[in-house]
Amino acid sequence: MSGPLLKVENLTKHYPLGTGFLKKSVPVIRAVEEVSFSVEAGETLCIVGESGCGKSTVARLLMRLVEPTGGRVLLDGTDIAGLKKEALHAWRRRIQMVFQDPYSSLNPRLTAGRIITEPVENFERLSRKQRQALAADLLRKVGMSPEMMHRLPSDLSGGQRQRLGIARALSLNPSLIIADEAVSALDVSVQAQILNLLRDLQQQMGIAFVFISHDLGVVEHFAHRVAVMYLGRIVELAPCEALFTKPVHPYTEALIGAAPVPDPRRVRLEAPVEGEVPSPINPPSGCAFHPRCPLALERCRIEVPPLVPMPDGRVVACHVRAPATDIPGRPVLAGDRWSL
């Protein structure tokens, strides 16, 4: 099959506020607005942005846990919206999720072995022997001893519980794993172990990741490409190294510039840019970043900037740094790139 493994086209999710029974139009929370990206087999696409910018909603839309207001999600070219029961089942096997808090996402009454074999048992009956063999294999894959299969989640450390969450996601041999803040609750040293594990698994099994994090530092050494979200929209999507060495969008630049010295890899996106994140109920007109942007022009208050492809393979939504009228092939990063 040629083409990307996952293709997301203009994905949009609005949550209505109330029923609007007596009102003509119901106000909505614009959680995700026209998000488009693709993920190749075996690739890691990281999605970063401040809290509330719509990252988890994108994850839920990809998993089909919520219905989109608009747009499409295609896996190997097939739109999930049209799938009937069996095809949807098969589709679900291929995309798995790892959550932020392994403790609340694991059934506390089941043993580790049961937890990680449960997804398979939802599809086929396993004998006790088969189940134990599968559990041992999955535990080994995530660097745990097979004896751990008899333990309860409460007997495990945070890192071990997250390994269990990963083993569970691996059990159906997925093509794509969506990890939503999967290492955010862990200590820095455990974070590094889990990221190494994910990278090893990717190399061995060719799994693609959509890895969501508010922590730019986590993403830098893990992503192949990075999508930066602001108030529901992607504002820049670039190869990882290019993004960190030459951010183009003023928001990306501010995030990277906010890296605290002496360890520039540890960037927390809680409040990296001056000013409040505006409300997604009534987002600013034009470019939603304009109230916080030092480069904002009059045009920025009026027109939403489109995502414009750059010669180095990234896309950027900014009237100043990536004007839509630019000729493709323009050396955007050369010389006086900021004096456009």
Ligand SMILES: Nc1ncnc2c1ncn2[C@@H]1O[C@H](COP(=O)(O)OP(=O)(O)O)[C@@H](O)[C@H]1O
């Ligand atoms: N089920 C929901 N109902 C209403 N609003 C929601 C719901 N889920 C998320 N939101 C809102 O959508 C916006 C994006 O949320 P979310 O995707 O969780 O952001 P992130 O994961 O980036 O922190 C937030 O304003 C949030 O309050």
Ligand code: SF4
């Ligand atoms: S479009 Fe305007 S307001 Fe938005 S990031 Fe670019 S310069 Fe700033």
Ligand SMILES: [Mg+2]
């Ligand atoms: Mg979230």
